[in-house]
Amino acid sequence: MKHYTGLDVSVKETAICIVDETGKICREVKVSSHPDDLIAVLRDPAWNLERVGLEAGPLSQWLFEALARAGLPVICIETRHVKAFLKAQPNKTDRNDARGIAQMMRVNLYRPVHVKTLTSQKRRALLTARKLLQGKAIAIENDIRGLLRNFGLKVGNVGAVKFEERIRELVDNMADLQEVMDPLLTARHKLREEFSRLHKKVLDISRNDEMCRLLMTIPGVGPVVSLAFTSTIDIPQRFKNSKAVGPILGLTPKLNESGESKRVGCISLCGDAMMRTLLYEAAQTLMINVRKWSWLKAWAMNIAKRRGMRKAIVALARRLAVIMHRMMSDGTEFCWTRDDLPAAI
Known part of the structure; x- marks a missing residue:
């Protein structure tokens, strides 16, 4: 008899539900959200697993890769479809969500999601970190402009290169404002420095990649x-x-x-x-x-x-x-x- 599994993943624990072809629940258990613990449960010889459903989320790429490498028929499914399917349940719990995902696998009512390769995941992480540093640096610059505007000091239209020079010029004769601006300028300088380092890495990868x-x-x-x-x-x-x-x-x-x-x-x-x-x-x-x-x-x-x-x-x-x-x-x-x-x- 074929079996179908639903995994409801959270940061600490994952609820597992295994059902058979008739929809009867064969086993329910909670384990740590780690591939080794999941594989230990799913590799039981008692189960003839046809499909293992895993909802797309923060840990899905890591868990999907490990389960697929272990030879399990894991499928990453779209979050919106899971949410719409589980919405019919009156009570939302980890156990009920795992049951619902298992039933989706059994009746073949799901939409698979492509899980990116490890190289693409690393490049995506690089681009996300680069954007994050850039956004934080711009946020500090805007905050500095807002703080100085309260004292009638207008930064004006100045680029990122001459921004620090312009700020120090404005607060040159105000020792109290200098004490406020120095930590902000130091934090902004460090963010811009690390952003430049990641941006250089992006340029190097693009330059050496044939498709780019x-x-x-x-x-x-x-x-x-x-x-x-x-x-x-x-x-x-x-x-x-x-x-x-x-x-x-x-x-x-x-x-x-x-x-x-x-x-x-x-x-x-x-x-x-x-x-x-x-x-x-x-x-x-x-x-x-x-x-x-x-x-x-x-x-x-x-x-x-x-x-x-x-x-x-x-x-x-x-x-x-x-x-x-x-x-x-x-x-x-x-x-x-x-x-x-x-x-x-």
Whole structure:
């Protein structure tokens, strides 16, 4: 008889529920959220495991990789589908959630989620840490501006390089304000220093990666965007076609249809927020800063004339995602003219 397992993972403990083909609960147990403890339970010869369901979450990549390496039929499932399925239960507990996931595995009512390779996970961690340091440094700079504004001291339009020099110039004759600003400037300097170190690492990886160099032939796409896209897509073949990338990144409009009512709203904003932001910035750079003309810029400019610049940038961001996926799939460089342009793009 086949058995199906549901895992409800939390930081400390994981609830395990094993059911048979008829839906009868065979075993329920809680163990530590560590691969060794989970494998010890699931490798019991009494179970003929057909599917092991694991909800996508902070520990899912680590646990999925270890369970798959142990030869278990583990499947990472989408959080939204799990939430909708479990919402019918009156009481939410770890035991009930594990039972619900096990039943989802039994009736084959789930949507699998791709678990990225270890290389993509490490690159993603690098980009996340880089963005975090940059955001903290900018937050301190804004706080400094706000503190000095209370005393009538205006920093003005100054770049990151000369920011500290400008602040020290403003508080030069105010010893009490200098004592307040010095710790903030020191913290900001350290954040900027570590950000530069991580940014250099991003540049080095992009420079030595063949796929990143290929994507950087697209106008507006730099090292950060190319590295983020390759780590987000991971394996291009997991998409049925290039046009499927747009909805995954939340760059297509939402549709609300009921009876005779049909409303098309703004973009869905689902999926990877960081990648979506980077694609928007790349599209903005292409339309405003890139001077060399291309068919892609002409296409976006025509949309801007009809629908406005903002909608044109969003449409261009979606098309950039389609083009970059196609380039990853077939290994071709960006076509500046429409000659020899792939039909699907």
